[in-house]
Amino acid sequence: MKRFSRAWFSLAIGATLISLAQAAHTQTPRPLALMPLPSSLTLQGGEFEIPSDLTIALASTDSERLRNAVMRFQKRLADKLGHPLTSHIITASAGTIILDIASDGEAVQGPDENESYKLTVTASSIAIHAPTTVGAIHALETLFQLVQPVNGTYSIPQVNIDDSPRFPWRGLMIDCGRHFEPIAVLKRNIDAMGAVKLNVFHWHLTEDQGFRIESKLFPKLTGKGSDGLFYTQDEARELVRYARARGIRVVPEFEMPGHSTAWLYAYPELASGTTPTGIRREFGVSDTAIDPTREATYHFIEQFLREMTTIFPDEYVHIGGDETPAPDWKTKPRIQAFMRAHHLRDNAALQAYFNQRVLAILTSLHRRMMGWDEILTPQLPKDVVVQSWRGIASLDAGARQGYSGVLSAPYYLDGMKPAEVHYLADPIPADTQLTAAEQKLILGGEVAMWGEHLNQHTIDSRIWPRTAAIAERFWSPQNVRDIPDMYRRLEIVSVELESLGTQHLTSEDAGLRDILRAEDISALRVFASAFEPVSFSERYQQQHTDQLTPLTTFVDAIRPDPPIRFHLELATQTFLGHPGSNDSQTSAARDQLQSFFTSVAASIPTVELEAENAPRLQPLKMRIEQLRALTSIGQQAIASLSSGTAAPSGWKQQSLARIADAQKPSAMVRCLFLPQLTDLVNAVQ
Numbered sequence: 001m002k003r004f005s006r007a008w009f010s011l012a013i014g015a016t017l018i019s020l021a022q023a024a025h026t027q028t029p030r031p032l033a034l035m036p037l038p039s040s041l042t043l044q045g046g047e048f049e050i051p052s053d054l055t056i057a058l059a060s061t062d063s064e065r066l067r068n069a070v071m072r073f074q075k076r077l078a079d080k081l082g083h084p085l086t087s088h089i090i091t092a093s094a095g096t097i098i099l100d101i102a103s104d105g106e107a108v109q110g111p112d113e114n115e116s117y118k119l120t121v122t123a124s125s126i127a128i129h130a131p132t133t134v135g136a137i138h139a140l141e142t143l144f145q146l147v148q149p150v151n152g153t154y155s156i157p158q159v160n161i162d163d164s165p166r167f168p169w170r171g172l173m174i175d176c177g178r179h180f181e182p183i184a185v186l187k188r189n190i191d192a193m194g195a196v197k198l199n200v201f202h203w204h205l206t207e208d209q210g211f212r213i214e215s216k217l218f219p220k221l222t223g224k225g226s227d228g229l230f231y232t233q234d235e236a237r238e239l240v241r242y243a244r245a246r247g248i249r250v251v252p253e254f255e256m257p258g259h260s261t262a263w264l265y266a267y268p269e270l271a272s273g274t275t276p277t278g279i280r281r282e283f284g285v286s287d288t289a290i291d292p293t294r295e296a297t298y299h300f301i302e303q304f305l306r307e308m309t310t311i312f313p314d315e316y317v318h319i320g321g322d323e324t325p326a327p328d329w330k331t332k333p334r335i336q337a338f339m340r341a342h343h344l345r346d347n348a349a350l351q352a353y354f355n356q357r358v359l360a361i362l363t364s365l366h367r368r369m370m371g372w373d374e375i376l377t378p379q380l381p382k383d384v385v386v387q388s389w390r391g392i393a394s395l396d397a398g399a400r401q402g403y404s405g406v407l408s409a410p411y412y413l414d415g416m417k418p419a420e421v422h423y424l425a426d427p428i429p430a431d432t433q434l435t436a437a438e439q440k441l442i443l444g445g446e447v448a449m450w451g452e453h454l455n456q457h458t459i460d461s462r463i464w465p466r467t468a469a470i471a472e473r474f475w476s477p478q479n480v481r482d483i484p485d486m487y488r489r490l491e492i493v494s495v496e497l498e499s500l501g502t503q504h505l506t507s508e509d510a511g512l513r514d515i516l517r518a519e520d521i522s523a524l525r526v527f528a529s530a531f532e533p534v535s536f537s538e539r540y541q542q543q544h545t546d547q548l549t550p551l552t553t554f555v556d557a558i559r560p561d562p563p564i565r566f567h568l569e570l571a572t573q574t575f576l577g578h579p580g581s582n583d584s585q586t587s588a589a590r591d592q593l594q595s596f597f598t599s600v601a602a603s604i605p606t607v608e609l610e611a612e613n614a615p616r617l618q619p620l621k622m623r624i625e626q627l628r629a630l631t632s633i634g635q636q637a638i639a640s641l642s643s644g645t646a647a648p649s650g651w652k653q654q655s656l657a658r659i660a661d662a663q664k665p666s667a668m669v670r671c672l673f674l675p676q677l678t679d680l681v682n683a684v685q
């Protein structure tokens with residue numbers, strides 16, 4: 001049996017592509033691997049050689065949080081260098097690394113925390129100045145990313161960096177309701193967030209499919225509503241502490257009045273009429289809703305939220321508020337009578353009434369309210385924050401009315417879109433119509449990772465590395481928009497995130513091994529490199545998934561926007577620039593494309609054999625057949641274009657028909673090279 005090694009394959013593709021990107025996009029003596037890019041950076045030339053003995057001097061603030069950040073840094077640095085590093089943290093104004101930090105920052109970090117820092121690296125020392133420990137934490141992440149190999153050794157370029165975030169709210173939401181994610185998974189994701197300077201972990205804790213946070217006052221919430229999969233209060237407090245140590249806030253979300261089936265299964269007396277007979281397994285929007293007309297509802301919510309404030313110190317509490325059709329509100333005579341008595345015209349008005357009652361509770365608990373677009377109603381005071389999932393128009397409409405907002409719509413990871421699509425979406429685009437005062441109300445953005453099709457094995461590859469690119473959008477200046485340079489840095493950062501503990505790269509191999517029940521996945525891995533998962537909604541349409549659907553198939557193993565996709569895009573552009581030419585860039589691009597089509601084609605017979613003993617590969621039969629044809633079309637196109645010979649008559653039409661056929665849904669995956677193949681075929685005479 002033929003053996004396939006991914007190593008030679010990615011080496012061939014990776015090496016030339018990186019050199020192309022460097023040639024085109026690097027003005028610096030050597031390419032930096034910073035993400036997010038700082039707002040100001042000046043390379044001084046020369047390197048700082050990292051000594052094996054470091055003295056880390058705390059020149060002003062000396063706090064436990066700062067010391068812990070420094071210790072994490074030195075441990076990671078030693079791991080990166082691969083040799084022991086002795087270091088001493090002292091209170092002094094001189095050392096190898098000097099941290100001059102004015103204060104430890106707010107007792108509870110908020111959006112107003114000063115996160116800026118200055119980092120100066122000379123030939124002999126490194127100095128960090130920051131107003132707060134959070135700034136110092138960011139500076140240490142930048143310093144860590146600056147450590148890159150030069151001439152066979154790791155060193156740090158001499159540099160002046162003066163950096164601060166463009167937006168104060170840079171979040172990642174993880175939905176732990178639809179599928180529970182163990183604390184260890186959340187911690188490794190929080191580590192990765194810190195590495196790319198995200199600062200809000202939005203914890204989506206309750207859903208129709210599960211209530212995930214322990215309440216001691218209302219134990220049935222998790223007792224009946226969680227399948228036993230929930231976070232204890234101690235675990236949640238520990239996660240808050242863990243996040244704070246990394247400069248990250250934790251904003252909890254408790255969905256109300258909709259998306260509350262698990263909650264109402266536990267306490268049916270709070271329901272509007274229809275009471276759930278169990279945890280909801282189906283996805284989509286549910287008809288159940290909390291009853292906004294009873295005082296008992298507000299008494300319950302007040303006690304529950306009061307209890308939650310003992311776990312979550314953040315100033316903001318997210319109440320969800322989205323997607324509440326609540327048909328009971330239109331039909332139950334008791335609710336209708338309440339609406340008439342309170343002059344509430346329709347469901348939206350009743351929900352606005354509910355929001356105001358909840359807002360009063362939160363205010364009494366010294367908390368501010370956040371919710372999805374639907375909470376935005378004219379009666380609400382201006383200090384609520386709206387998270388926009390409906391799009392930038394909705395966000396801007398809120399800002400024009402004086403509401404602060406956070407943009408989420410373009411950062412929904414379940415669409416399985418390429419990093420570049422998310423990256424180019426800006427919370428305040430260059431052509432914004434908002435006034436300067438309105439722009440100030442746009443606090444930033446949040447990545448949303450919904451949980452329908454996630455488990456603890458697959459979640460990382462849906463979040464990373466794409467979220468690192470989005471983190472740059474939230475932090476770096478608006479004009480940082482160079483896609484090839486973003487992808488160049490993203491590949492480096494992706495591997496560094498893996499070193500930190502995320503499993504977004506290893507999970508693909510593990511998933512393929514699990515499917516094949518074999519250690520040798522070399523052919524399947526090359527085959528898999530031609531595919532990407534479809535979006536959650538396409539998958540839902542194809543498979544009619546629910547909470548109990550196993551997430552162990554081919555689509556779960558492979559990842560969105562693998563580096564090969566952009567490599568093929570670049571190579572196709574370069575090759576089609578002068579297809580017949582033999583200059584080094586064109587032939588390198590041609591070799592990459594050839595190598596891709598040839599190696600994928602060569603994997604097919606093995607995968608076909610393996611599929612016979614791997615039941616979970618059976619649904620891929622049509623994709624296997626298509627790939628055989630498509631890789632052959634790719635090889636033919638390259639041959640024709642290179643030699644300048646015309647294709648046989650009918651070839652182009654047939655090939656385009658084959659490509660169109662492969663666009664149709666099958667096996668919940670799509671061939672990731674179809675746009676490039678279409679361009680190649682169209683270029684043939």
Ligand code: ACM
Pocket residue numbers: 322323372389
């Ligand atoms: C949402 O996506 N329904 C917030």
